[in-house]
Amino acid sequence: MTCLHLLVTLGFAVSLGTTVEVQRPRGVPLTKKHFYEENKPFTCLDGSRTIPFDRVNDDYCDCKDGSDEPGTAACPNGSFHCTNAGYRPMFIPSSRINDGICDCCDTTDEYNSGAICENTCKELGRKEREVLQKMAEITKEGFLLKQQLIEEAKKGREEKQGKVTDMQENKKQLEEKVEALRTVKETAEQPEKEAKERHLKAWEEQKAAIRLEKDKAKMAEAFSELDDNADGFVSVSELQSHVELDPDADGTLTETEVQGLMGGAAQVDTSTFESVWTNIKDKYHSESQPEEPAPVETPPDEVKEPVVDNDSEPYPEDDISEEDDEEEDDEDDYHEDDDKAPPTVKTPEKSQEDEEAMPPYDPDTQALIEAAQKARDDFEDSEKALREMDDQIRNIEKELSFDFGPDAEFTYMYSQCYELTTSEYVYRLCPFNRVSQKPKYGGSETNLGTWGSWSGPENNKYLVMKYEHGTGCWQGPNRSTTVKLTCGKETVVTSTSEPSRCEYLMEFTTPAVCQEPNNTERSPHGHEEL
């Protein structure tokens, strides 16, 4: 076990196609060759001790830093260098030397394990070159696209800023207009109010007179009903037959109680009956008529359309159609729905069936009302226009406040959505907004997170997006999604997965992360060290 080859001859394919032989201990990179001088004592690279050269690669670890065994597995912290001619050189941990697994494509790590390894460096090199080339092309094109995106974003931003400025100006004018119309409205409403009140008062008086008449007739009728013996007087006994008048509702109407109702008198005539009538009219049942059915509470406003208060806005339909969504984000929808708003139907006040309807307003009043209504409508229209303006300004400002990357290259994704359909679900990524998942064959949508932050590595945070606080999981956290961005010509969601319960991972390609192609392109020929 101890007779390992101390030195090996290593061949390198160089770009010129010739082979140069460089002798050095197994596992040593060329850059460190000079530390390992044959037949001279070797000093551990950490300087901790010096050993005879024949203890380099003798399969026993003498140096604490593992530097005496670059070509064996003796040191736990050592590393082995494989040249991998034709591909990329690399270091592997010493523990992978002769472990029966081919790690180096040039097979040099398995020189004594019996593992049969094939030299795959050329093939790997070729493949990698192809991949790199492809990547380079993508990067190149992607980077060009990115420039356009940046340009567009810049323009768009300027436009939007300009628009905001214009709108701020318009808004001022609108505000003035609103104030002016408010004054007009208030001016028109005062005479309207007075005229209406007058009309109403007159009507109330008329109604009272009619009621009084009716009451008197009823009283007279009652008197004659009660006066059983028609002697022109209603006596205690005559009244006592009307049990419904029982003041304490114990079912019997005592004499004392009747006397109480009659104000202490034993009998009353038509004129004194008036005060008794006041006491009994609410309960009195006419003898000739059957008992009146209890007044049925008509369910109020059953057929009424929902009244839309002018001060509150109607909500848009919940399911925004897919096409709409492509064009504009949800925020916009809230304010462009005049057409969709339910009609504002004013219904009359509660109808009073037993009363006669109030007579129509006289022409003068009617004219005042119409004038006031017009002033109101004008005012409300202007107010609404102002609110819309405000919303538009706020939306644009919100958009402008997003971090769309150092050169605003991610701007174009704003208010866009990208979908990926898997065997079970349709996943949808709406950058800077939310990620969702919907079962392909029916079922409700699940929120996989709303926009959180850029959370890539320190050197480029724009490589990863984080969406958080999605729908909660049973016994688990709220759903969240990590979106990894890679360079591509197209903007596409390429894969989704759920590595951990309720934590989703999305791969997303976009030109926006394509880096400027390196002009001094690294060639994977395995000769960097030369």
Place this chain on the structure above:
Amino acid sequence: MAASCESLLPLVLLLCLSAQAVDRSNFKTCEQSAFCKRQRELTAGRSPYRALLDTLELSDSRLTLQLINDNNKVRLLLELYRLQGNMTRVKINELKPLKPRYEVPDVLISDPITEKLSVVSQDENSLVLSLGGKDQRLIISAQPFRLDIVEGPQVLMSLNSRGLLAFEHLRARKDTSISHKISSTVGSMWDSFKSMFSSKSESEQETEQENVEQQTDEDGQIKEEEDKPGMWEETFKSHADSKPNGPSSISLDFSLPGVEHVYGIPEHADTLKLKNTDGSDPYRLYNLDVFQYELHNPMALYGAVPVLISHSTDRTMGIFWLNAAETWVDISSNTAGKTMFGKILDFVQVSSEAPQTDVRWISESGIIDVFIMLGPKPADVFTQYASLTGTQSFPPLSALAYHQCRWNYNDQEDVKTVDQGFDEHDIPYDFIWLDIEHADGKRYFTWDPSKFPQPKEMLQGLMDKRRKLVAIVDPHIRVDSGYKIHNEIRSKNFYVKNKDGGDYEGWCWPGNAGYPDFTNPEMRAWWASQFAYDQYEGSMENQYIWNDMNEPSVFNGPEVTMHKDALHGVWEHRDVHNLYGLYVQKATADGLIQRSEGVQRPFVLTRAFFAGSQRYGAVWTGDNAAEWGHLKISIPMCLSLGLVGISFCGADVGGFFKHPSAELLVRWYQAGAYQPFFRAHAHIDTPRREPWLFGPDNTALIREAIRQRYALLPYWYQLFYNANRTGQPVMRPLWVEYPDDVTTFSTEDEYLIGKDLLVHPVTDEGATGVTAYLPGKDEVWYDVHTFQKHDGDQSLYIPVTMSSIPVFQRGGSIICRKDRVRRSSSCMENDPYTLYVALSSQGSAEGELYIDDFHTFSFEEAKQFVHRRLSFSANTLSSRNLAPDSQFSTASWIERIVIFGGSQPSSATLKNADGTESALEFEFDSTLAVLTLRKPGVNAAADWTIVLR
């Protein structure tokens, strides 16, 4: 993994949603288990049983004798055997049962070898038998009946000394309508009845038995007791148990004079030393799928080994109660004088003040068949028990390495990514595991076609890395006419039947499922055949198996298991329940052996187990939680299993339920690295927790813990070989090696691996130190990380940091390690050894080295192994062959020898077997007294000697 049920049907969902921690109301207390309640109401007193000495029959090895219950005249047959290796077997059955009672098959490895029993003396009321040397006697007292085993003037153990022998004889059912009525009002009337075992005069009983049928036989009248509620039917939480055979429970008490410490009877999430159960429920043995189990209570868990070990400074003994039905064990403290009376006082001297432990076993059906293992040393009890039920199977080396599991690795790509993650972070692992989601619709033996479309490609990828995979195969079979396994089981009539004779069906992971009758040997043979490579599509030789849910778990069954009146052939599930899981693992392990034509050692993990399960693979402690208490309890739980033969034990590292803090996870890896079965596992609803997901510092700590495991694999392997050969546990309570040191008798926060490594894991959050007890008056112990030497027989405070894993090597031992840790154990097969020689205070040390091919049966069948004795004394270290008739060649060699506690020599000379000599270089660290010999280079299988001068 087990019962959480997000993806299950509403019924099951309901069952589970209600339970954040264990829902105790899902499981019976003794009070709710009719036979336990009946039995426990019987209290100590004069036994109604009388031995009929004139019925004695004695052959060389077997004594039989009839017992009669003077209350009801029912006769029992007592059989006594003296077994080779200092054991006594006591069997009690009905003399003439109405129908045969169940006797547990397949647990004993063979008919125990008997030894001659001889009568020493006999009088009217007693019989004295000799148990062989050391003046051990077995005394049978006739009235009241009791058995005492004595040695000289010492009583070792008494049976029925508290009069709790109770045997519910099988009886004919009386008026069914009445018994139905009675049974439907469980409990309410019961209290008004007097115990059936009360010692009333016969006349009193007769007056109470007006409408009771009576049977007669030639020996006299058998009196039928009144039916008690729960005898013929019992209902628990809407589950009816029809009990067509009526009452059949059995009970027997054992008194252990001089004993204060008893252990064993796993599985319980409780202390190592068993607690007194007066005033609480007895320890229960009934294999159950307990969702989110609680710590420190006697509730039954997934497995059952009805073996109790007693220990005192005088003697270690064991009681093996061979019964597979629901069993309860009561433990109480007593003083010895109280159970000594009658004939026994002629033989022994009794101090009435001496402590005593009383144990009472109660089982629902079957017979009394008990093995009394008389020790006297702990190692003797382990040997005795192993001679009955066999030893730990010898696992392939890789099974002792690190296992990475999760419910679930989502798909092939996920498996690949995790595999690469280990290499990227330079962390070794041998096995990656696939839980239930890997199968197509929970149809075991299949693969989900979209997630695992190319299982062989995946397995080959792992094989290329010299790694392996475990896939789960549970015993519940999806009822689905499109599923081959189901169709075959149904057509072969292999399913367990319900009480009405149809196939028993219950809910489990796949929804409606059938349960193959694993008690049927034909069924097991068929099951084993399903693991053949041409049957189990997509399987390969680096795929091994995990049997979960084999209690069996039935989500909608009583106590989440099978109805007791289900039928396994002629036997009720009641009779065989605790045996079911053993059979599942046995059939699976047989399948893995057969698929390799008997060449490869199998590896099968099981959750349910019974006495004898050690023969078939590994056991884990089920669905624990990511809590410090669960980390702590993993030690006594595995120690308890080790004491009763099951050495290959582990707990889910990190905790199954919930999300561990980084600190808890790291501490659990550090503890798990020093427990026999080392597997990380997590519930599907927990965040991912591969070792590199907790920041670089924690990754490094976990990597280091796993690397320590890999370096020590030669020692673990040697201990498992030893367990396989001798039955000695791998993980041992301190008292096993220090039986005279009472301070160790309750220790469960530290333990020994073999006898040479003492481990005191850190199991407290935020710990800055631990206090380890180092046993042994003459011992010295060496900290394996700092090489510092400590005297034995002291409590030592050890400051700890997050990287600390307090481990000590016993002075006097030699431990072989492979310090070149690679990415899997297979990669390390041919690597050289470093010998760690820890000198005793006398300057000597001994150890063993065992090597074979690490995965086949050749060690057993062709004696292809290396087994060497390494010893150091008088400044000479030598390696000597312990198995001259074995042969095996290894490429491994001796790389380095590290000697603790020695002095600086002037020279070190290696002498080879051929007589050649060479000088060895060495280094000596005088502050720590550590001598390192450089590169002896000798082959590990060779004879050699090193002399220090």
